[in-house]
Amino acid sequence: MIIGPPPKFHGTRDILVEHPLLADADAREIFRLEHPVASSAPAQIFLDAILAVASTIASRSDLLVTSREVLLRDESIVTDRVLVADPELAIVLTALQLRSRGVYPVYRAGGGAFEVSKDLFFHAASYALTPAGHVLWSVTLQNEREGAPDRLAYLVQAVMTRVARSLQARDGVLRALFGRSGNNRADDALFDFDSSMLFLSGAFDACAVLVDDHLGLDSSPMSVGWGRKSWLNQVKAKQSEIGSLLATGSENALLFEILGALRNTVHGEGISQTQYKSEIDGDRTLLRLPPRAGQKFIDAMRVVDPTGQIEVRELAPGRIYIEPLSAVVILYPRILRLLNELVAIVAQMASVTEVRIDFKAYPSTSATKNNIIFDESIAASIRRQLWL
Incomplete structure (x- = not known):
């Protein structure tokens, strides 16, 4: 649907x-x-x-x-x-309206609802939606105490911060699309959509540097990246789990291609927005992809989304459009889950022994930063509010 x-x-x-x-x-x-x-x-x-x-x-x-x-x-x-x-959508809309007014509520089981800052809300959201980041952060801090370079901690922090920024920009897309119609609506949606995909791509980039470091590849910075075939083949040869996860032609591998098409770059054409009018649908905000996306993007979407839940239209030959709401609600969480799987593999590479975080070790009566980030009930409330 x-x-x-x-x-x-x-x-x-x-x-x-x-x-x-x-x-x-x-x-x-x-x-x-x-x-x-x-x-x-x-x-x-x-x-x-x-x-x-x-x-x-x-x-x-x-x-x-x-x-x-x-x-x-x-x-x-x-x-x-x-x-x-329905109640689920109502939670999304009400929470979205509150956040647009600068109110960021969270709910703790047994402790009721309370407000947090915007920074803390999205920081907690990044860990709620990329839970493997908990483990990777703990492993990295342990390794740092044992003499590992502190730049790895900065890279882990970069992954999670960029996820938080991506989620914050995604929120802007929802506000633009669910808000009042106006001259700025489509432009606001495009700006935040582009920002969200850019930050999400940045999180993957930082994760790639972590993989390169833990595998001891010592690659040049310009050669590291999930879209660099030579580098990726080296990674797959040394790390079988990543090889399986990103097998050529798999849905996960295609998700990388799709993400690349959905973000603007400093090279070549970029994404643009348009208002599409239809007798059936009324006014629609659509994002036009650059020509470089082409048939390859359509073919990838058919594999990743065979039932057509994510709206992609070719309104004229070579002119491909995607509906941003279905993209951020359906496609975005799938890309985020892929990032979480990669982060989990990095955590395994970084530690010989499994690290588990005991959520119960954090007192539930305090609303401090760590208690909010590590509270499972708060994480669940944030996921519901963000429609993820």
């Missing part, structure tokens, strides 16, 4: 969480006259749904949170004055 177009969530008023509403029989009859039943749903269910939407509007709310299928699926009920969402 293709995601989009994204609903308009203005977030200017309150949110109404559904409960039994307007059970008055006279009110039902009034709405029966004003809203003829044209739905495939049974009449009573349809009327109940209309009453729920009307009550949301009457209460001056933007968002109706419900699990009722008729409300979520029947387009004849939906209006542009209210957004109907």
